[in-house]
Amino acid sequence: MSAQAGAVELTGVTKRFGDAVAVDRLDLRIEPGEFIALLGPSGCGKTTTLRMIAGFEQPDEGEIRISGESVAGVPPHKRHVNTVFQNYALFPHMNVAENVAYGLQQTRTPKAEIRERVAEALDMVQMRAFADRKPSQMSGGQQQRVALARALVNRPSVLLLDEPLGALDRQLREEMQIELKLLQSRVGTTFVFVTHDQHEALSMGDRIAIMRGGKIEQLDTAAAVYAQPASAFVAGFVGQQNFLAGTARTDGVIESGPIRLRSERAGQHVAPGPVRAAIRPEYVSLAPVADLTAGAGHGTENTVVGRLASIAHLGETMQYVVEVDTGHETTSLLSRIPTPAAPNVHVDDEVVASWTPGCILVFSDPNAGPAIPPDLTTVPSTTPAHPPR
Amino acid sequence: MRAPRFLLAIPAWAWLAAFFVLPVATVVYFSFGYKPGIFGTHATDVLSLDRYREALSPTFFTTFTNTLRVGVLGTLLCLVIGIPMAYWMAVKVSPGKRAFLLALVIVPFWTNFLVRTIGWQVILAPEGWLSGMLQALGLRENPLAILYTRSAVLLGVVYNYLPLMILPLFVAFDRVGPAMREASKDLGANRWRTFTRVTLPMARPGIIAGILLVFIPLMGDYITATVLGGARGNMVGQLVASQFQAAQNWALGSAMAVLLIIVIAVTVLVGAAIAYVVTWPLSRARRLRLADLEGLPEKVR
Ligand SMILES: Nc1ncnc2c1ncn2[C@@H]1O[C@H](COP(=O)(O)OP(=O)(O)OP(=O)(O)O)[C@@H](O)[C@H]1O
Ligand SMILES: [Mg+2]
Numbered sequence: 139m140s141a142q143a144g145a146v147e148l149t150g151v152t153k154r155f156g157d158a159v160a161v162d163r164l165d166l167r168i169e170p171g172e173f174i175a176l177l178g179p180s181g182c183g184k185t186t187t188l189r190m191i192a193g194f195e196q197p198d199e200g201e202i203r204i205s206g207e208s209v210a211g212v213p214p215h216k217r218h219v220n221t222v223f224q225n226y227a228l229f230p231h232m233n234v235a236e237n238v239a240y241g242l243q244q245t246r247t248p249k250a251e252i253r254e255r256v257a258e259a260l261d262m263v264q265m266r267a268f269a270d271r272k273p274s275q276m277s278g279g280q281q282q283r284v285a286l287a288r289a290l291v292n293r294p295s296v297l298l299l300d301e302p303l304g305a306l307d308r309q310l311r312e313e314m315q316i317e318l319k320l321l322q323s324r325v326g327t328t329f330v331f332v333t334h335d336q337h338e339a340l341s342m343g344d345r346i347a348i349m350r351g352g353k354i355e356q357l358d359t360a361a362a363v364y365a366q367p368a369s370a371f372v373a374g375f376v377g378q379q380n381f382l383a384g385t386a387r388t389d390g391v392i393e394s395g396p397i398r399l400r401s402e403r404a405g406q407h408v409a410p411g412p413v414r415a416a417i418r419p420e421y422v423s424l425a426p427v428a429d430l431t432a433g434a435g436h437g438t439e440n441t442v443v444g445r446l447a448s449i450a451h452l453g454e455t456m457q458y459v460v461e462v463d464t465g466h467e468t469t470s471l472l473s474r475i476p477t478p479a480a481p482n483v484h485v486d487d488e489v490v491a492s493w494t495p496g497c498i499l500v501f502s503d504p505n506a507g508p509a510i511p512p513d514l515t516t517v518p519s520t521t522p523a524h525p526p527r
Numbered sequence: 528m529r530a531p532r533f534l535l536a537i538p539a540w541a542w543l544a545a546f547f548v549l550p551v552a553t554v555v556y557f558s559f560g561y562k563p564g565i566f567g568t569h570a571t572d573v574l575s576l577d578r579y580r581e582a583l584s585p586t587f588f589t590t591f592t593n594t595l596r597v598g599v600l601g602t603l604l605c606l607v608i609g610i611p612m613a614y615w616m617a618v619k620v621s622p623g624k625r626a627f628l629l630a631l632v633i634v635p636f637w638t639n640f641l642v643r644t645i646g647w648q649v650i651l652a653p654e655g656w657l658s659g660m661l662q663a664l665g666l667r668e669n670p671l672a673i674l675y676t677r678s679a680v681l682l683g684v685v686y687n688y689l690p691l692m693i694l695p696l697f698v699a700f701d702r703v704g705p706a707m708r709e710a711s712k713d714l715g716a717n718r719w720r721t722f723t724r725v726t727l728p729m730a731r732p733g734i735i736a737g738i739l740l741v742f743i744p745l746m747g748d749y750i751t752a753t754v755l756g757g758a759r760g761n762m763v764g765q766l767v768a769s770q771f772q773a774a775q776n777w778a779l780g781s782a783m784a785v786l787l788i789i790v791i792a793v794t795v796l797v798g799a800a801i802a803y804v805v806t807w808p809l810s811r812a813r814r815l816r817l818a819d820l821e822g823l824p825e826k827v828r
Contacts, residue, residue, distance in 0.1 A: 194709055214712040227710035231728050235815040240724075241714035243813065256815065257823040269817035292714065 142206030144170035144295045144328040146191060151200035153186050153352075160186040162352035163200065168296075173322050173329045175343030177336060179375070183352040184332045188298045191330065193217045205295050215244070220289035222299040226281045228273035234260070234284050235269040241292040259291035260284075262321065279310045286318075296328045303338065315342055336376050340364065348372050370414055370501040379416040379499075380471050386413045391439065392500065395464035400439045402495035414501045421497035422473035424458055424481050427488040441492040444471065446483055456480045460491045551788070558781035569777035578782035587766065587783070591790065594763045597677075597752060599794070601684035602742040605692040608685060609737060613696035614726070618708075629697070632690045640687065644754045647683050648674065651755070675757035683755040688745055692737040699733020700726065724813075739795070746791050763787050 146168040153161040161183040168174050176184045189195045190202060193214035202209050209217055220241070228237050235256055242252045260266040263283035273281055282302055289297055302318075303311045319342050322329045333339050339346050340360040347357045348371075356368040367373035374381065384394030386408045392399040392415050399415050401408060427443060444462035447470065451457075458473040471491050475481065483489050558578055560571035616628050635643055650657050651674040658671035673679050703726050711721040727734075749764035763783065770780030 192713060194712075213717075214709070215715045215717050219713075221710075221713045223706065223710060225706060227706045229707065229710070229725060229729075231731075233816070235817065235820060236813065239813075239815050240711070240716070244715035244720060253815070253819055254823055257820040260820070266820060267817070269815070269820055288714070 142170065145203070145205055146296055146328060146330065147201075147203040147206075148187070148191075149201045149203075151187075151190065151197045151202060153183070153190060153195060154198050159352055161190070161197070164352065164354060166347060166354060166357065168328060168330065170295075171326045171328055173319070173331065173342060173344045175339035175346045176330065176332045176349060177339035177343075177346055177375070178334065178349030180334060182349045184334075184349055185300055186352075187349075188221070188300050188330065188332055191296070192219055192221050192298055218295045220292050220294040220297055222282075222285045222289050222297065222302045224301045224304055226273070226285040226302075228281055228284060228288070230273050232272075233269065234265060234271050234273075234276075237273070237284060238288045238291050241288065245292075255291050259287040262290065262325075263287045278305045279314065282306065282314065286321075290321075290325060290327070293325075294327060296330065299329060299331045301332055301334070303333075311338075318342065340376065346376075348375060350375075367499065370416065373416045373499055373501070378419050378472065380419060380422065382415045382417070382469070384413060384415060386410050386500070392498075395469060396462065397442045397469070398439045399498055400495050401498040401500050403498065403500075408500050409502060411502070416499040416501065417493050417497060419457070419472040419474040420455075421493045422460075422471060422491050423475065423493065424460065424473050424483055425490045425492075426481065426483055427490055440495055440498075441490060442471070443488060443490055446485055446487045446489045449483075449485055451477070453477070458483070458489075460489060462491075554781045554784050556781075557777055558785045560778040560781075562776040562778055568775050569781075578778050579786070581779055582782045582786055587763075590761045590763055590766055591786075593761055594746060594787075595790065595794065597680055597684065597762065598742055598746045601681055601688065601745050602738055604681060604685050605689050605741045606734070606738060609689060609692035609696050610734075612689075613693045614700050614722075616693075617697050617700035617703075618705075618726075629694075632693050635686070636690065641750055641754070644683055644687065644751050647679075647686065648754050651679055651682075674755065677756065680752050680756040683751040684745060687748075687751055688741045691740040691744075695733045695736040695740060696730065697733075699730035699736075702733075703729045738798075742795070743791060746787065746794075763790075 146166070148164055148166040151161055151164045152159065164183075164187065166174075166187075176187065178184055186195060190197050191204070193209065193212060193216075196211075204217065204219060229240065232240070238256045238259055239252050242255060247255070256269075257266060260269060263286055265280065265283050265287060268276065268280060268284070271280075273284070276284070282305075285302070299318075303314050306314060315338060318329075318331075331339075331342060340363075343360060345357060345359055346363050348355045348363065350371055356363055356372045358366075358368075363372060363376050367376060370381070373379050382392075382394040382397060382399065384392045384397070384399070386392045388410050390400060390408050392401070392408065392413055394415065399417075401415070424446075442460075442462050444460040447459045447461045449456060449458055452474075454477060455474045456477055458475070460471040460473060461468045462471060473491060481489075556571060557569050559574040559576070560569050561573065561575070561577065562568065563570040616625060620628060649655055651671065652658065653670035653672060653674065655671070655674075658667070661667040661671060662669075673682075707725050707729065708721050711725045712718075716724065747764045749762035749768065752762045753765060764787075767780050767783045767787065770776045770783060774780075
């Protein structure tokens, strides 16, 4: 095969189910040997995209190329692609070894070679000792490994994984994430990994494709997706954000109720007009109001005084909710601080929340926001009420 | 306090005792008796195997062979027709239309068994409308000569028993689910291999259920065979019934019934053995055990 082996290229791919558009003119180029994480909310078309690469669905428009060749009309069993299904889909009437051997038997591989490769694949996932077990006699994590071995034993150009860790508990899930990542770098196969868990996507993907409504909003490395989100949606979907709706003045200061923000991000140009600012909770620091230096407080840029509404201990971090009175309603600001650095503050205290100008993201479309869980949502104030004091 | 578990099993055991063990035991018991006179049906004061000797007459043997042939051929026909039909309904038909098709399969059961079969007699008769139509269309020169042949009997059997085959097969194929077929295709198996290696083996309980549901009642059925097979359609069931009703010889009838039960059981066992022997080399070739992997070096990369 060519140097293209393992490359996957989707060009203008559209898939409709009746009137509903599941995948909408999607473009995606995956390099050979890359670990791509497809991340997005439920129903955004991740599974459909994967199923089109595997050959279970035919795109209505556009082209899919695998290893440089168009796969239009090629049935699933003739594609050099294997899938690890969400529910594993192991054959219940075969034992582990027979499940893993199944793909090799289809290509009429000699028996001796089948034995060798099955043993090797089972060793790879540390499941050789389970060769005689039936799928029903294994735990979810064990089944997941077998499903992985069953796919990888065929040495596919591309491995598709549809939320393969979805059914596992958190601890096992984190273990498997590390194992899977190591395995991928060892075998060098292209992995397309679907998940709706942002941590999983960030920790595993060489690049992350964030999908929304059948389209890719951003395709980039974890660091870039986190630090330079292409849209408010990406900003809110990867990690959390305090979203503040406001108006940008000609001097670049954004007014959101009593809160004044001045972004000093390199390369960020703030055009005057309605905007949406986003600050990650981990960039918001808190201090007792007594520490307030002269001149700070309401009206000071990138600082605001509010009432501490709640404190939650999340283990490695502490999470604070600060309520800021805007006159008409309250805006809550979320702050997350590493536990060792937690400030000495108590619920109902007046506190000062502040952030560095370099961490503010500004999006010019104020309405395009993600759905964030309600308890963490910042309620944007609609009218810039108070003039600076 | 929780009720002991065996309490829950009591209805099942009672049912089995009342409707299976008791009648069969009675029949077995009667089969060792004799017919005491013109007006008596059975007596069991002297027990012997004489009724069995009487039952195993040459006529009985021919009838038995005929019954067995209809039973086995009919079951195989239902299986061969039922598998693709059930597969098609479970896999290819959209879920919305499935309910409609299932209803169609069950509709014949809404009329009486005898009436349905006589319906076929009317259709297949040489002077019937089918024959007339075929002649009118020039497809046949002579009247249809299918009634009272073995073909007519088999046609009636398929008509009457196919639903009993299709329903369990449908359930079995439906339960395999699309995920298994997709996994198989994903691993490089084409449609046929997917069917033979995944769908069919996973549907095995349904296939066995279908075969038993058709074969066992079919062996005792004589209505289909008499109505459509005429004189050729002699079945053991008919002999048994005539001993109980016309001849009023319950003892001989019981002996014949017991023989029928034994033949059914033996046939089922022989069938299972044949199926096992036929599929053994295939499953043997694909079997892979831990022991087969032993001695292979553990590659740690
Ligand atoms: N077979 C189908 N028939 C009709 N609509 C479908 C079908 N499969 C998917 N859809 C629709 O297409 C859209 C995308 O579905 P898809 O399964 O790809 O989402 P997803 O991103 O995998 O979501 P999830 O995270 O919940 O698995 C959804 O709106 C879904 O309702
Ligand atoms: Mg999905």
